[in-house]
Amino acid sequence: MTVAGNYDCITKTPMGPQKGVLTVVPGEGDTFTGQITGDLGSMDVKNGTVSGNTLTWQMKMTMPMPIDLDCTATIEGDTLTGKVKAGMFGTMELTGTRRV
Template sequence: MPNVAGKWDCVVNSPLGEQKSVLTVNDNGDGTWSGDNTGTMGGLSCDNGKVDGNKITWTMDMKVPMPMTLECDATIDGDTLTGGVKAGAFGTSPMKGTRVSG
């Protein structure tokens, strides 16, 4: 089973430019995970975290700069994370990350 847990330095290429953050993934061992995502615009709780092999999905309720639910997915390959963040009508922005601990 792939190890998805850890802290990940991530960059999302969003409509507002590059958004850097640290994603914390705590594998609950039952197909779910919990954690948070902290960046320059503050921290968000990661909700509805699911693990399927080396793929993770989750949602985040963003308040700033406008309220919306972000739908996120990522594939983990060793210490590399690639995926996307769907922000409603703004579409999906690519995300990449590197494990910094875990």
């Protein structure tokens, strides 16, 4: 099964759960692009790589404050589980389900 698709995600943040839709678009070789869109706007995937069923990427958050995010997620079937490292705010849990 491919990791490509749209995932309804929730990130557990210090501001409470943040909902978003993560779009994963396959690139060349082991790369991917995409974005996450939610209540605080959209962020583009940067430096997305795929290793088996594990995704690794970065994003630049601008709202409510600028911060660099380092993300990793594993996809098992239609379920996504991962972590988002947000600088001084630490690491937050990321979960999601593929949209059918």
